[in-house]
Amino acid sequence: MAASTSTLNVPSLNPKLSSSLSISSPAQFSISSLSLRAAHGRGSRRFVVLATGGLDAKPTVLVAEKLGAAGLDLLKEFANVDCSYNLSPEELNTKISLCDALIVRSGTKVSREVFESSGGRLKVVGRAGVGIDNVDLAAATEHGCLVVNAPTANTVAAAEHGIALLAAMARNVAQADASVKAGKWLRNKYVGVSLVGKTLAVMGFGKVGTEVARRAKGLGMHVIAHDPYAPADRARAIGVELVTFDEAIATADFISLHMPLTPTTSKMLNDETFGKMKKGVRIVNVARGGVIDEEALVRALDSGIVAQAALDVFTKEPPSPESKLVQHENVIVTPHLGASTVEAQEGVAIEIAEAVVGALKGELASTAVNAPMVPAEVLSELKPYVILAEKLGRLAVQLVTGGSGVKSVKVTYASARAPDDLDTRVLRAMITKGIIEPISSVFVNLVNADFTAKQRGVRITEERILLDGSPEAPLDSIQVQIANVESKFASAISDTGEIRVEGRVKDGVPHLTRVGSFEVDVSLEGSIILCRQVDQPGMIGKVGSILGQENVNVSFMSVGRIAPRKQAVMAIGVDDQPSKESLQRIGEIPAVEEIVFLKL
Numbered sequence: 001m002a003a004s005t006s007t008l009n010v011p012s013l014n015p016k017l018s019s020s021l022s023i024s025s026p027a028q029f030s031i032s033s034l035s036l037r038a039a040h041g042r043g044s045r046r047f048v049v050l051a052t053g054g055l056d057a058k059p060t061v062l063v064a065e066k067l068g069a070a071g072l073d074l075l076k077e078f079a080n081v082d083c084s085y086n087l088s089p090e091e092l093n094t095k096i097s098l099c100d101a102l103i104v105r106s107g108t109k110v111s112r113e114v115f116e117s118s119g120g121r122l123k124v125v126g127r128a129g130v131g132i133d134n135v136d137l138a139a140a141t142e143h144g145c146l147v148v149n150a151p152t153a154n155t156v157a158a159a160e161h162g163i164a165l166l167a168a169m170a171r172n173v174a175q176a177d178a179s180v181k182a183g184k185w186l187r188n189k190y191v192g193v194s195l196v197g198k199t200l201a202v203m204g205f206g207k208v209g210t211e212v213a214r215r216a217k218g219l220g221m222h223v224i225a226h227d228p229y230a231p232a233d234r235a236r237a238i239g240v241e242l243v244t245f246d247e248a249i250a251t252a253d254f255i256s257l258h259m260p261l262t263p264t265t266s267k268m269l270n271d272e273t274f275g276k277m278k279k280g281v282r283i284v285n286v287a288r289g290g291v292i293d294e295e296a297l298v299r300a301l302d303s304g305i306v307a308q309a310a311l312d313v314f315t316k317e318p319p320s321p322e323s324k325l326v327q328h329e330n331v332i333v334t335p336h337l338g339a340s341t342v343e344a345q346e347g348v349a350i351e352i353a354e355a356v357v358g359a360l361k362g363e364l365a366s367t368a369v370n371a372p373m374v375p376a377e378v379l380s381e382l383k384p385y386v387i388l389a390e391k392l393g394r395l396a397v398q399l400v401t402g403g404s405g406v407k408s409v410k411v412t413y414a415s416a417r418a419p420d421d422l423d424t425r426v427l428r429a430m431i432t433k434g435i436i437e438p439i440s441s442v443f444v445n446l447v448n449a450d451f452t453a454k455q456r457g458v459r460i461t462e463e464r465i466l467l468d469g470s471p472e473a474p475l476d477s478i479q480v481q482i483a484n485v486e487s488k489f490a491s492a493i494s495d496t497g498e499i500r501v502e503g504r505v506k507d508g509v510p511h512l513t514r515v516g517s518f519e520v521d522v523s524l525e526g527s528i529i530l531c532r533q534v535d536q537p538g539m540i541g542k543v544g545s546i547l548g549q550e551n552v553n554v555s556f557m558s559v560g561r562i563a564p565r566k567q568a569v570m571a572i573g574v575d576d577q578p579s580k581e582s583l584q585r586i587g588e589i590p591a592v593e594e595i596v597f598l599k600l
């Protein structure tokens with residue numbers, strides 16, 4: 001065996017987070033094992049597992065903003081659906097404690113208070129659209145609440161609205177319409193500008209930006225784009241040149257904004273950047289109001305740097321009717337209509353309903369926003385190891401003497417796979433779940449595992465042992481060690497002083513294969529009794545008959561010994577929980593030196 005090791009520290013999900021965690025047991029869900037069903041095919045999308053287990057009762061989904069009928073029908077097949085629109089923040093906070101999922105659009109602020117008020121019941125927030133800037137993602141993660149969005153169904157609608165605003169702005173459609181309706185006929189006042197041959201800078205070359213670029217090229221515009229993360233070949237493929245931010249804004253006749261609102265993009269267009277633009281530039285914003293410093297835009301419009309602006313989105317929605325920006329004669333506005341086509345709303349509703357229902361079932365969520373993305377095929381391959389990982393965590397922590405405090409956990413994966421060919425994030429999350437859930441009321445899942453470990457001061461390090469041999473199976477064994485603690489089962493302490501348990505997957509079933517320095521072999525189903533004894537004939541019979549008298553079914557027994565007639569550890573798999581008296585009677589067998597019952 002060639003051993004090479006590397007240590008990975010658990011990364012923080014968000015180093016800026018401080019705050020307290022207030023999760024109580026989930027009201028309606030029993031979270032037991034991971035459910036890893038294949039998701040409906042979505043090309044090359046990546047997937048994430050939310051949580052686990054079956055539902056004890058029909059979940060409740062609160063739909064807080066208008067959602068297309070097809071999506072509502074899908075939700076109703078699986079859940080109780082409460083459509084309550086225009087809730088005040090207080091009303092939302094009150095209602096949320098009775099809900100397992102919440103669906104919103106851009107008009108509802110899903111704040112930290114919402115997660116705190118949910119009492120741990122809220123498992124999924126579905127954003128029926130793209131932008132998730134109205135959801136407090138850090139708070140969602142801390143509370144183990146998955147956030148999913150519907151990222152594809154409104155792309156074309158948003159792009160078409162961007163083009164509609166571009167053309168309407170260039171030809172003064174809105175102002176001219178209002179003036180004709182007011183009885184005027186001002187043909188000279190509303191002379192516009194042409195689009196053909198003009199340079200359009202698409203800022204944010206993602207899904208919407210790309211569709212806008214495609215359409216603008218069809219209108220004969222010269223299209224450039226700025227996006228620090230977009231691949232140049234995707235831009236080249238449709239004849240668009242990727243340029244720097246400064247180059248884009250300095251050369252553009254028209255600028256169309258399509259980036260998300262993030263701390264980096266907030267007020268990206270401001271006094272300084274307006275100052276670098278070509279005089280008379282025209283701006284379209286169907287992204288988010290916050291990417292423009294709105295007061296600076298008013299100044300730029302007044303000074304003529306910006307000739308016109310067409311805005312679908314605002315920093316505060318709805319904006320004040322007295323807003324100088326909204327009332328500016330060179331500005332046209334729409335009330336956040338980018339995604340509002342019949343087709344897009346039906347599509348978004350179906351996309352989000354499928355995502356929310358899937359996530360509530362513990363299936364793979366393809367559009368998770370706040371959890372590690374793990375490909376479906378990787379998850380399905382790791383499935384038995386995921387179960388093994390959680391059970392090893394549960395076993396290891398139950399071996400710790402109460403009050404010892406678990407601070408340092410080392411996980412060792414032995415595998416013939418190259419290190420970057422083995423994604424251990426799900427395994428680490430499940431070990432964390434196994435370790436933390438039995439000793440707290442915190443519900444741990446893939447969303448909050450790293451955060452919860454960090455918050456509780458549990459440092460989990462991972463180590464790889466690279467084995468020779470076939471990398472066909474992802475793993476040979478997983479070992480969990482807890483350092484600097486005392487054990488209620490002294491034999492679980494390894495020669496190096498840590499509690500140590502190790503397991504493998506055999507024929508698809510997780511097995512416990514080592515406790516401390518003793519090799520055992522017991523399948524990790526039901527529960528386990530571990531006894532240390534002096535190896536001698538008749539022990540299995542004695543223990544078996546005590547359990548038999550109480551009708552406790554033994555599924556498996558295995559003895560690991562140092563040498564014949566020396567100390568041995570017997571691992572007994574049981575389907576039912578033996579009584580205290582039976583465990584005491586086993587402990588009183590003269591050869592038995594210590595005994596512990598472990599619930600899986």
Ligand SMILES: NC(=O)C1=CN([C@@H]2O[C@H](COP(=O)(O)OP(=O)(O)OC[C@H]3O[C@@H](n4cnc5c(N)ncnc54)[C@H](O)[C@@H]3O)[C@@H](O)[C@H]2O)C=CC1
Nearest residue numbers: 130131158204205206207208227229259260286287338339
């Ligand atoms: N008005 C409306 O009703 C709608 C508005 N939207 C908004 O449009 C935005 C874009 O949507 P999609 O294209 O679907 O998202 P997307 O995620 O496909 O594209 C966003 C692009 O912005 C880029 N980006 C990130 N930071 C940037 C920066 N500092 N400078 C330039 N580019 C940057 C990203 O690399 C990405 O390519 C959404 O975040 C949402 O806020 C989307 C749909 C409807």
Ligand SMILES: O=C(O)C(=O)COP(=O)(O)O
Nearest residue numbers: 105106107129130131339
């Ligand atoms: O999808 C987005 O990001 C949008 O801005 C659409 O918002 P809406 O769902 O129409 O409130």
